[in-house]
Amino acid sequence: MNSDVPIIRAVDLTVELDGTLALDSVTLAVPRGDYVALVGPNGSGKTTLLRAILGLVRPTAGHVEVGGVPAERTAPVVRIGYVPQADRLPMPRFPATVEEIVATGLPRFLRASDTRDSVRSALDQVGLAGLAQTPIGSLSGGQRQRVMLARALVGTPELLLLDEPATALDPAFRQRFYDLLAELHRTQATTILLVSHDLGSVGQYARRLVYLEQRVRFDGTFEEFCRSPEMTALFGEFQQHLICHQHDARPV
Amino acid sequence: MHAPSDMWNLLSHAFVQRAWLGGLAIGAACGVLGMLLYLRRSVLVGEGLGHFSFGSVGLALLLGWPPLAVALPLSVLASLLVLKLARATHGAGDAAVGMVATVGLALGVLLASIGGGYRIDIFAYLFGDILAIQTGEVWAAWAVAALVTVMVFRQPMDWLAWAFDPGHAQATGRPIERLDKLLAVLTAVTVVLGLRLVGSLLVASLLVFPPATALWITTAFRRAIVTSAVVAMAAVTLGLGVSLWTDVPTSAAIVLAQAALHVGTWFVRRMR
Numbered sequence: 001m002n003s004d005v006p007i008i009r010a011v012d013l014t015v016e017l018d019g020t021l022a023l024d025s026v027t028l029a030v031p032r033g034d035y036v037a038l039v040g041p042n043g044s045g046k047t048t049l050l051r052a053i054l055g056l057v058r059p060t061a062g063h064v065e066v067g068g069v070p071a072e073r074t075a076p077v078v079r080i081g082y083v084p085q086a087d088r089l090p091m092p093r094f095p096a097t098v099e100e101i102v103a104t105g106l107p108r109f110l111r112a113s114d115t116r117d118s119v120r121s122a123l124d125q126v127g128l129a130g131l132a133q134t135p136i137g138s139l140s141g142g143q144r145q146r147v148m149l150a151r152a153l154v155g156t157p158e159l160l161l162l163d164e165p166a167t168a169l170d171p172a173f174r175q176r177f178y179d180l181l182a183e184l185h186r187t188q189a190t191t192i193l194l195v196s197h198d199l200g201s202v203g204q205y206a207r208r209l210v211y212l213e214q215r216v217r218f219d220g221t222f223e224e225f226c227r228s229p230e231m232t233a234l235f236g237e238f239q240q241h242l243i244c245h246q247h248d249a250r251p252v
Numbered sequence: 253m254h255a256p257s258d259m260w261n262l263l264s265h266a267f268v269q270r271a272w273l274g275g276l277a278i279g280a281a282c283g284v285l286g287m288l289l290y291l292r293r294s295v296l297v298g299e300g301l302g303h304f305s306f307g308s309v310g311l312a313l314l315l316g317w318p319p320l321a322v323a324l325p326l327s328v329l330a331s332l333l334v335l336k337l338a339r340a341t342h343g344a345g346d347a348a349v350g351m352v353a354t355v356g357l358a359l360g361v362l363l364a365s366i367g368g369g370y371r372i373d374i375f376a377y378l379f380g381d382i383l384a385i386q387t388g389e390v391w392a393a394w395a396v397a398a399l400v401t402v403m404v405f406r407q408p409m410d411w412l413a414w415a416f417d418p419g420h421a422q423a424t425g426r427p428i429e430r431l432d433k434l435l436a437v438l439t440a441v442t443v444v445l446g447l448r449l450v451g452s453l454l455v456a457s458l459l460v461f462p463p464a465t466a467l468w469i470t471t472a473f474r475r476a477i478v479t480s481a482v483v484a485m486a487a488v489t490l491g492l493g494v495s496l497w498t499d500v501p502t503s504a505a506i507v508l509a510q511a512a513l514h515v516g517t518w519f520v521r522r523m524r
Contacts, residue, residue, distance in 0.1 A: 094291065104417075105424065
């Protein structure tokens, strides 16, 4: 595949959901190997944009391509890892072990031995190797979120789409999780699109920051964000300072 | 109530053997499909299709056509319609099921009142008449059970992904729409065949009780599906046996056997 073609390309993407404008002429290109934080307030269209990229939401106008093909036909072309928002709990007695759920992130028709090895390695990455045989319904919210991360990582994705992945994680693992993303980005050139409403936290990790409020209101580095007069006008000087100050106080 | 020696005599009758074999097959199919529907919180689909099938049987009897030949295609169409409505209403599947089911039931009542002369036949489809099951229906039931089993165990991970997180499954290339349609069609076919077993009012029980009972027993996906099928087959055997022994209606005995197995399993689990 041509590496010059952006792995994600949205052109004039407009999405209406039940008569409400969720995205308004969004144009965005994410080159291969980029690490983008998609931020914005609640209801700004972040999840809708992610779902449009995944082909789960049909555009009202415009189009979105992943790996050079329309989003709804992406799956065979690009290996995608996806962590959805942690807002839906599985039923308490859902009959599946952690190992089985992680294996659903693998490509179809894989040999059983390959499946086992990959699942073990993904569970190792998120620190849950000891819970492989545990029923998914008996895990805590944070553990379940780690399982979702393992499911996203198990297929060695070229593109990782993460929707508020750190919400349920405890502070210690959250740091480890961001380190893991940084390592994947650095060593495997994994393209990462990380959705968060917590601008200050993700700004310190991502290479690029896209601020969305139905439209793309800002697209640049975190440092550029902190100097942007448009963002000062949007947030107010004090709020912008707080966000950027949090960035300065990042953990070493 | 029959003496034990009479029971052996009854079991040697071909109509009893057909009832048992047909019941086992429908039970197995319902057990497998029921687990999938249960995990997607869609068990009402079985209830809705049962009611709709009753309406189509009413139509067939009014026209003088074979009931199953009319109920089968109409129920498959209704099942696909439910799926389409559920998508159009962004997952409000229960509302779609309610609409299709009540229209089907109303149609059945309407046609019954117009026809007048076939109330006894319609009664058999409301509450089932497993002892009247024909050889062809037994073969059809086993064919459906085999198809359902192959469908699920050929790609169990697709079904697990579909049941656990359909959005993720679709985004990562699993054929979710195809699985939805396959399940809709096979559920409709199984429900229509199940009309003979327990009738349109009780057919949903075969889709609800076995998975609910199986989930008391096991926590792994493949084992849960197999357990659900085994529970359904055990309930059919128990219900049919009790019905023959005590001369109570078979459909009621099968439903109550399922309830007894469910409560019994819950009790054993609690005692451990």
